[in-house]
Amino acid sequence: MGQHRVVSLLPSATEVVAAAAGSEVLVGRSHECDFPLAIDNLPALTSANNDFVSSAQMNDAVTSSLQAGNSLYRLDDQLLASLRPDCVVTQDLCAVCAVDLSTVQRAVSDSVQILCLNPFTLEDVLADIRRVGTALHTESRAETSARKLEHRIDVACKLAAARSAGVRPKVDPLFPGGHWTPQIVELAGGVHPINPPRGPKLGAKASFPLDHATFIESDCDWIVICPCGLDLRQTAKELPALTSQPWWPGLRAVQKGQVAVCDGHQMFNRPGPRLVDGLEWLVGLLWDCPETIPRGFPWMMLEELQQLYPDAAAVVPGVAVSAADSDPCSLTPDIEAAHAAAQSAGSNTYLDPVTGYTVFTEGFLRDKQGFCCGNRCRHCPFGHFMVEPMRGKRTARFKGATHLRPGKHTVKGPVTCIIWHGGPASHLLLRAAQARHQNTPEQTQQTWAPVLVVAVDGQDQVWGRRGIKIEKLRYKRPEIHFQKMEIRKGST
Numbered sequence: 001m002g003q004h005r006v007v008s009l010l011p012s013a014t015e016v017v018a019a020a021a022g023s024e025v026l027v028g029r030s031h032e033c034d035f036p037l038a039i040d041n042l043p044a045l046t047s048a049n050n051d052f053v054s055s056a057q058m059n060d061a062v063t064s065s066l067q068a069g070n071s072l073y074r075l076d077d078q079l080l081a082s083l084r085p086d087c088v089v090t091q092d093l094c095a096v097c098a099v100d101l102s103t104v105q106r107a108v109s110d111s112v113q114i115l116c117l118n119p120f121t122l123e124d125v126l127a128d129i130r131r132v133g134t135a136l137h138t139e140s141r142a143e144t145s146a147r148k149l150e151h152r153i154d155v156a157c158k159l160a161a162a163r164s165a166g167v168r169p170k171v172d173p174l175f176p177g178g179h180w181t182p183q184i185v186e187l188a189g190g191v192h193p194i195n196p197p198r199g200p201k202l203g204a205k206a207s208f209p210l211d212h213a214t215f216i217e218s219d220c221d222w223i224v225i226c227p228c229g230l231d232l233r234q235t236a237k238e239l240p241a242l243t244s245q246p247w248w249p250g251l252r253a254v255q256k257g258q259v260a261v262c263d264g265h266q267m268f269n270r271p272g273p274r275l276v277d278g279l280e281w282l283v284g285l286l287w288d289c290p291e292t293i294p295r296g297f298p299w300m301m302l303e304e305l306q307q308l309y310p311d312a313a314a315v316v317p318g319v320a321v322s323a324a325d326s327d328p329c330s331l332t333p334d335i336e337a338a339h340a341a342a343q344s345a346g347s348n349t350y351l352d353p354v355t356g357y358t359v360f361t362e363g364f365l366r367d368k369q370g371f372c373c374g375n376r377c378r379h380c381p382f383g384h385f386m387v388e389p390m391r392g393k394r395t396a397r398f399k400g401a402t403h404l405r406p407g408k409h410t411v412k413g414p415v416t417c418i419i420w421h422g423g424p425a426s427h428l429l430l431r432a433a434q435a436r437h438q439n440t441p442e443q444t445q446q447t448w449a450p451v452l453v454v455a456v457d458g459q460d461q462v463w464g465r466r467g468i469k470i471e472k473l474r475y476k477r478p479e480i481h482f483q484k485m486e487i488r489k490g491s492t
Contacts, residue, residue, distance in 0.1 A: 003024070006026050007026070007028035007045065007083060007087070007089070008026060008029055009088065010090055010098040011032050011035070012091075014029055014035070015274060017089055019142070019272075019273045020130070020133040022138070024038075026042060027042065027085060028043050028080065029044055030045065030098060031045075035274075043079060046073050047074045048074075049072055049074060073098065085112060086113060087113045087135065088104055089114075089117060089132070090104050090115070092118060093118040101114075101116060113135065115135055117131075117132075117271075119180065120180060120202075121180050121183050121202060121203045122184065122276070122279070123201055124180075125271050126149060129142050129146045129149075129273070149273055152279075153187070153276055156283045157279075159283055160287060164189030164190075176210050177192065178206040178207035179203040179271070181268055182197045183197045183201075187279055189286055190286055192204070193220065194214060194215070194218050216247055216251065220253045221252065222258045223251070223260070224260050224262060226261070227264040228269040230264050231263045231265045232262075232298060232299075235305075236261075236308070237309070255349070257303065257373055260301055263298035263299065267298065277297060281299065303376075338350045343363050347361060348368070359378055365379060365380055365381055365382075366381045372384060372386040376396075381398070382396070384396045
């Protein structure tokens with residue numbers, strides 16, 4: 001038997017076929033199939049009847065079309081016939097996602113095999129890979145692909161289980177994820193509070209419109225935004241409709257800076273092999289394990305997306321709407337008075353009298369949070385030490401001695417303190433101390449904890465005798481913990 005000729009009419013099915021039999025068996029695709037890259041030159045057999053303008057417009061168009069019994073997509077019957085496929089892969093799980101099954105059945109002859117993939121869980125995706133492999137006589141390749149994915153799932157789940165003992169963050173996509181998404185959340189060590197899985201190794205019910213009250217009451221630790229069919233740029237344009245809501249800044253996840261945005265066109269909404277990428281990313285996000293996040297995974301924190309696409313600027317506690325146009329630390333008398341009153345009352349936050357935004361107080365950031373979160377908070381007492389350059393300038397000032405990068409675990413082993421001024425002697429001293437530790441037999445199995453004590457000028461924000469700006473400090477030695485002490489000009 002020669003090589004099969006396969007047409008895939010669904011992005012997730014295209015990825016499943018590529019995993020099970022290789023992209024070389026594909027001779028045609030849908031207009032939305034874009035992965036793997038090798039299929040880009042294949043003819044597209046479908047097109048949409050409605051052009052996307054906005055989420056609200058598309059929702060209305062889809063609803064009207066379905067109520068009228070009209071298809072959302074067109075299938076080029078003549079092109080399909082000219083490709084002479086012996087197998088067409090499609091789905092009948094969602095009329096919104098792709099050409100419906102009845103349209104495909106009318107377009108092909110009885111001799112053409114139709115594979116209908118309708119996964120509800122990760123296990124179903126793996127089973128589909130094996131089923132496609134059987135249908136296309138590539139069982140060995142399909143089994144190898146499925147086992148590699150199973151191994152990655154097992155590694156990610158074990159890591160999540162080790163980190164999540166007794167603590168399970170609640171994660172909630174804005175239009176609550178259905179079918180396989182809640183299962184992925186559970187496997188990553190989280191809890192999906194609105195649409196949980198129906199049981200172990202089971203998916204949840206289909207996604208549904210979510211009212212604001214239910215969303216607010218879910219009190220999520222994390223919010224993951226990944227709209228179906230939208231990439232990051234398109235999602236950024238839609239964000240203000242959500243983030244401008246009066247209740248948005250009061251959400252716990254928003255106040256903690258724990259809102260992530262994913263490419264919903266590529267990730268989570270395609271029940272294919274890359275759902276495992278989504279699982280690994282979610283484990284890395286929830287449990288601070290960046291090493292588990294697949295290279296090139298398309299996501300950003302909300303604040304980063306808003307800086308990259310200014311049109312997406314919205315309410316983020318303590319953060320200026322546009323870092324280029326405003327200074328979060330330029331305090332008017334009204335703001336100073338509101339902040340002072342909140343500090344006196346022992347409150348964690350206050351309302352900005354100009355914008356109405358919720359802003360963290362200096363006392364909360366210093367005494368309860370205890371470190372710079374990187375969100376460019378207005379009253380950050382840590383000099384915006386962890387703020388990435390793309391999020392704007394570090395304009396906050398240091399206030400008092402503090403540990404700039406607190407560790408998450410207690411170090412058991414020798415601690416070496418080095419007065420660090422940034423010159424060659426400092427680097428040589430650090431290397432010598434590290435070599436001395438490594439050459440000591442009784443210490444080779446212990447964790448060595450170097451602590452660099454740095455003198456920082458509180459006015460000019462420079463450190464050490466070399467006058468290096470504090471914003472460069474964390475990039476010099478990212479693996480080292482720094483202890484900062486403020487000095488004044490002319491002091492000893």
